[in-house]
Amino acid sequence: MTKSPRKAWKEAIEAYSKELRLPMIRHHLEEQIQEANQRDISYEEFLAQLLEKECDARHESARYNRIRRAEFTHKKYLEDLCIEYLPEDAQKKFKLLKTLDFIREGRNLILAGNPGTGKSHIATGLGLKACQEGYKVWFTSVPLLVNRIKECRSEQTLRAFQNRFEKYDLVIADEMGYISFDKEGSELLFTHLSLRAGRKSTIITTNLSFERWGEIFQDPVMTAAMIDRLTHQSYIVNMNGNSYRMKETKEWLQNQELA
Incomplete structure (x- = not known):
């Protein structure tokens, strides 16, 4: 069965985020897609929200590591x-x-x-x-x-x-x-x-x-x-x-x- 273009793009995003070590994007991709469809948000907002989750996770990880190393x-x-x-x-x-x-x-x-x-x-x-x-x-x-x-x-x-x-x-x-x-x-x-x-x-x-x-x-x-x-x-x-x-x-x- 031929994949739908939407499913193919989703798998590509997951693959790219894995290679680029962006686990939060991979983890939250599906829920953000559903939210984007329900609220009809722009591409810019969709991308910004995904990147925000990645940044928040990295900042939290950095804080944890600074405290651990202290x-x-x-x-x-x-x-x-x-x-x-x-x-x-x-x-x-x-x-x-x-x-x-x-x-x-x-x-x-x-x-x-x-x-x-x-x-x-x-x-x-x-x-x-x-x-x-x-x-x-x-x-x-x-x-x-x-x-x-x-x-x-x-x-x-x-x-x-x-x-x-x-x-x-x-x-x-x-x-x-x-x-x-x-x-x-x-x-x-x-x-x-x-x-x-x-x-x-x-x-x-x-x-x-x-x-x-x-x-x-x-x-x-x-x-x-x-x-x-x-x-x-x-x-x-x-x-x-x-x-x-x-x-x-x-x-x-x-x-x-x-x-």
């Missing part, structure tokens, strides 16, 4: 924060931070304060928002970053790691201050964070005031240089306050009692 340890979104639980300085600057202007400006963000006040949640939430808006992000803790650099140096892959590290739009270095470093680790961390200074953004979370950073690096000269390099034209948020986690826990317990 290596977040937890998914903590800004929308999940109770703003009134945050320290006063964080409440004042939260709206500004959400704009992600600091990434566009290539400026650092330092969240410094006592444990449990929402530093990691804010940092992760900003990182996830950055991924959703098209930025290339990497999340790591400072101790893991130092170990990673040491491993790359011993495996002679340090240059490749440095090239990747420099190109991230945003690096989140969590938990500065929980572990002190030897001289080698301090120098490597300083060198790598310096690669990004003034060009790309880094978020640092720390439970220590700058006066106590000497406890981490154990070298007054390097400590002073590190603070100067990281804080130059940076956004600094004072995260000292009551424990955000404790407030969440109390609220959860109250809800359990009411249930």
Whole structure:
């Protein structure tokens, strides 16, 4: 039986879309044809709607891959924060931070304060928002970053790691201050964070005031240089306050009692 011209064209479209790797066009072709016939839409609208589905799918896939490659340890979104639980300085600057202007400006963000006040949640939430808006992000803790650099140096892959590290739009270095470093680790961390200074953004979370950073690096000269390099034209948020986690826990317990 001879194929109808319409069926032949449909099969051709499916074949071309497969070869060109346009799976959404292939997947939605039949329903778009039916809708076009029912609504009597123009050829231009028909084509635009098919291409829109392909673009939407690719954008969603790209967002998913950016988040996956960022290596977040937890998914903590800004929308999940109770703003009134945050320290006063964080409440004042939260709206500004959400704009992600600091990434566009290539400026650092330092969240410094006592444990449990929402530093990691804010940092992760900003990182996830950055991924959703098209930025290339990497999340790591400072101790893991130092170990990673040491491993790359011993495996002679340090240059490749440095090239990747420099190109991230945003690096989140969590938990500065929980572990002190030897001289080698301090120098490597300083060198790598310096690669990004003034060009790309880094978020640092720390439970220590700058006066106590000497406890981490154990070298007054390097400590002073590190603070100067990281804080130059940076956004600094004072995260000292009551424990955000404790407030969440109390609220959860109250809800359990009411249930």
